[in-house]
Amino acid sequence: MSTVSTSLIATEGLTRDFGGLRAVDHVDFSLEKGEVRAVIGPNGAGKTTFVSLLCGRIPPSEGRIRYEGRDITRLPAHRRVALGIAYTFQITSIFANLTLFDNVALPAQKHLSLHHPGGSIRDYGMAALERVGLADRAEEQAGNLSYGHQRLLEIAMGLAIHPRLLILDEPTQGLAEGEIARFEALVREVAQESTVLLIEHNMDVVMNLASRITVLNFGAILAEGTPEEIRANEAVQAAYLGG
Amino acid sequence: MHGGVIAALVVLGFVLPEYHHGAMARILVLAVFALGYNVLFGYTGLLSLGHAMFFAAGLYGTGLAMQQLGWSAAAALPFGIACGAALGLVVGVLALRTIGVGFMIVTLMFAQAGYLTSLYFTEYTRGDEGFTIPQAARAIGGLDLSNADTRYLVAVALFGVAMLLKLWLVRSPAGRVMVAIRENEERTRMLGFDPFRYKLMALVVSAAFAGAAGAAYGVLFGYVGATFASIQYSILPLLYVLLGGAGTVIGPLIGTVLMFYLVDFTSSLTSAYNLVVGVALVALILVARKGILGTIRDKWARWIP
Numbered sequence: 001m002s003t004v005s006t007s008l009i010a011t012e013g014l015t016r017d018f019g020g021l022r023a024v025d026h027v028d029f030s031l032e033k034g035e036v037r038a039v040i041g042p043n044g045a046g047k048t049t050f051v052s053l054l055c056g057r058i059p060p061s062e063g064r065i066r067y068e069g070r071d072i073t074r075l076p077a078h079r080r081v082a083l084g085i086a087y088t089f090q091i092t093s094i095f096a097n098l099t100l101f102d103n104v105a106l107p108a109q110k111h112l113s114l115h116h117p118g119g120s121i122r123d124y125g126m127a128a129l130e131r132v133g134l135a136d137r138a139e140e141q142a143g144n145l146s147y148g149h150q151r152l153l154e155i156a157m158g159l160a161i162h163p164r165l166l167i168l169d170e171p172t173q174g175l176a177e178g179e180i181a182r183f184e185a186l187v188r189e190v191a192q193e194s195t196v197l198l199i200e201h202n203m204d205v206v207m208n209l210a211s212r213i214t215v216l217n218f219g220a221i222l223a224e225g226t227p228e229e230i231r232a233n234e235a236v237q238a239a240y241l242g243g
Numbered sequence: 244m245h246g247g248v249i250a251a252l253v254v255l256g257f258v259l260p261e262y263h264h265g266a267m268a269r270i271l272v273l274a275v276f277a278l279g280y281n282v283l284f285g286y287t288g289l290l291s292l293g294h295a296m297f298f299a300a301g302l303y304g305t306g307l308a309m310q311q312l313g314w315s316a317a318a319a320l321p322f323g324i325a326c327g328a329a330l331g332l333v334v335g336v337l338a339l340r341t342i343g344v345g346f347m348i349v350t351l352m353f354a355q356a357g358y359l360t361s362l363y364f365t366e367y368t369r370g371d372e373g374f375t376i377p378q379a380a381r382a383i384g385g386l387d388l389s390n391a392d393t394r395y396l397v398a399v400a401l402f403g404v405a406m407l408l409k410l411w412l413v414r415s416p417a418g419r420v421m422v423a424i425r426e427n428e429e430r431t432r433m434l435g436f437d438p439f440r441y442k443l444m445a446l447v448v449s450a451a452f453a454g455a456a457g458a459a460y461g462v463l464f465g466y467v468g469a470t471f472a473s474i475q476y477s478i479l480p481l482l483y484v485l486l487g488g489a490g491t492v493i494g495p496l497i498g499t500v501l502m503f504y505l506v507d508f509t510s511s512l513t514s515a516y517n518l519v520v521g522v523a524l525v526a527l528i529l530v531a532r533k534g535i536l537g538t539i540r541d542k543w544a545r546w547i548p
Contacts, residue, residue: 055433057429057433076437077432077433078432078433078435078436078437078438081433081434081435082435087433089430089433093427093429093430093433094427094430095423095426095427095430096426096427097426098422098423098426102419102422105419106419106420106423106431106434106436107434107435109416109419109420110434110435110436113416114435121416157430157434161434161435
């Protein structure tokens with residue numbers, strides 16, 4: 001593993017059991033700085049569990065996680081956010097009763113308190129809304145947004161942290177075609193400054209965005225490589241076709 | 244607007260007839276209790292059924308320090324507030340390991356333990372009967388706190404300070420995190436905030452307000468008794484807040500005034516006044532689910548803090 005020196009986050013033997021079910025099974029995974037990595041796999045392959053272990057929402061049963069060379073296996077989730085790991089939820093998890101601005105003000109407040117004490121929450125929050133095109137609706141109640149716009153707000157909350165690693169869990173689920181194009185442009189822009197880890201079902205989005213792809217099946221890594229390599233991989237085809 | 248509320252309260256002090264003047268001083272002290280309850284319940288989303296213990300901690304902290312140790316009111320008052328906050332810290336560290344119904348039950352149990360403790364040490368507390376603080380001791384500097392006019396103005400001052408502190412808190416960055424925890428705790432955690440820390444802070448602030456109300460009650464009205472540690476005084480602040488509007492700054496005052504006079508008025512008509520009060524509360528919840536000020540805010544005036 002000569003790549004250790006440049007890897008942003010890496011796991012060794014990462015495992016998570018739920019009762020008798022092994023959702024993630026001894027995964028050795030490494031993500032390089034600046035990558036856009038897609039994690040794909042059939043339903044129930046353990047994708048969400050895997051990224052939840054990375055961001056600390058759930059603790060692993062076995063194995064270790066290193067982030068920038070530092071062991072973060074036991075670090076609570078909120079402390080990992082402070083290190084620059086942001087997670088956006090698969091099931092939209094916004095503050096529905098608050099305004100759009102208040103939704104992004106909270107992560108902006110976190111970012112500023114860590115890196116720019118004295119910075120304006122309004123400026124940083126509005127900049128995050130600007131990036132997803134929702135700035136003109138800042139004072140509306142978030143719960144009144146359409147589903148697609150709620151997904152974008154969810155991403156804006158992740159961006160407002162200015163993360164070094166942005167983990168997106170099925171961000172395009174339920175988005176319309178036009179919204180997906182906008183989302184792809186946004187991820188390309190974000191990738192200039194952050195490393196992106198993306199769980200995605202839409203294969204067009206994966207092929208358009210990802211520099212590398214990791215395929216999970218039954219909680220283990222089935223294959224890993226460039227989009228071309230994955231497209232040509234027979235084991236991946238078999239897993240997807242159920243062969 | 245909040246300055247206006249305080250000004251109106253001061254003016255009321257000069258125009259109210261004697262009976263209502265005294266009642267209003269009592270209401271203002273109880274409203275401080277309700278303001279504190281609202282910090283925890285209305286803003287942070289934690290429903291405690293044990294706030295009587297924090298009120299009683301302030302009441303007994305101040306009362307016993309004066310009665311047994313001969314402290315002056317000026318020293319015993321802050322001591323009572325500190326007692327409330329300290330109890331809040333200890334109970335919070337333990338009770339905040341639970342959530343939802345568990346939290347309600349654990350706070351209720353702690354409060355019952357507190358109530359029984361106050362009865363157990365009857366030698367000092369005089370139990371249900373309680374004890375009075377001598378009129379001579381109830382003075383700070385040159386202010387005679389047993390004088391009705393002084394008492395009223397001190398109550399207004401206490402309420403004003405408590406209200407402004409609360410306004411400052413809910414508009415501060417920490418206040419934003421508290422509201423976020425109420426709305427969606429898991430999301431707040433994944434934005435980098437430690438929910439436990441903020442919930443504990445809210446509980447300690449809330450308990451300090453309750454302690455301040457208890458301490459002020461002892462000094463202003465000169466009576467310290469175990470009734471204030473009973474379950475009734477855990478439920479009352481919840482009703483004040485629900486009635487006035489959870490998550491609003493002034494709502495708890497409105498709720499306290501209405502609840503106080505509702506009980507006052509109906510109990511003069513019938514001995515079954517609790518039934519009347521209950522029916523009135525049910526009716527209000529059916530018509531205005533978010534309490535009086537909360538409903539007004541939703542329908543007509545979104546700017547109300």
